[in-house]
Amino acid sequence: MFSIGELSKRTKVKVPTIRYYEEMGLLAEAERTSGNQRRYDKDGLERLSFIRHARDLGFSIEAISSLIELQEHPDRSCEAATDIAVSQLADVREKMKRLKLLEKELTRISKGCDGHGISEDCYVLASLADHELCERDH
Amino acid sequence: MFSIGELSKRTKVKVPTIRYYEEMGLLAEAERTSGNQRRYDKDGLERLSFIRHARDLGFSIEAISSLIELQEHPDRSCEAATDIAVSQLADVREKMKRLKLLEKELTRISKGCDGHGISEDCYVLASLADHELCERDH
DNA sequence: TCTTGAACCTCTAGTCACTAGAGACATTAC
């Protein structure tokens, strides 16, 4: 049995965040000492690692809730879990696509200026003001 | 002179968002009709287009404020604007890097399951629980 | 056993960039 601080160290999840996850129902309510402090065991550690890993992968709290629900009903099919992962993947790919376009434009923009006065024709500001300068829409 | 709804249509920025930008000081306070409704002209349209474009590129409200400040002091050097764009670019590249790793792992994860019972060994859930299965750290 | 200081508790409020809703007033088209 270890404290919330210890759990925090082991999982690299901040203490207030652990309490937040408990409040959101992602973590079961922890056992308490007589002095009302939370105590965790290996189970709690594993659960929190799961949550952290999923958060790192960009799953929302809501999606993680669903995954945990699935875990607790092993009779159900695994398809639902796969669905969640697939939709997460679609999300990630969409974000990447957008970021690639942004990268291109920002590269172009940030190369344009070389320290002359803004009044003349700062390329950064001009580029932002005038969408026509973009190579593609967004 | 046109209404906030018209401005919203032309810029594709929602009405409450326009009011929010005004409150945040990104947009100057609009002129009003005798009945207290906001009226805009070409200037307002251009300013809002600028803001929208910058937001699309992921600039924060704060960064946009700085850019606007620069615009209003044309005596200053253009370097500051370039700095903001360059730091934005670094940000975008960092995000892309992370997303690439996520994509790889999510692809792996979501291929693993094929509809058997969760109790057996749902690959999605197992992967999230066990970080060792990852090919790289994150 | 006592003391001290770190860690813990709850609660409230703040972050960012909006979004939603209530209830009242203005404008526009017919």
Place this chain on the structure above:
DNA sequence: GTAATGTCTCTAGTGACTAGAGGTTCAAGA
């Protein structure tokens, strides 16, 4: 003139935390 649509302000909610206040508990050393 009336009805529908648009606009106004204000407050509160979103997601996923983070920060701070003010108080209590724990563990280690004397």
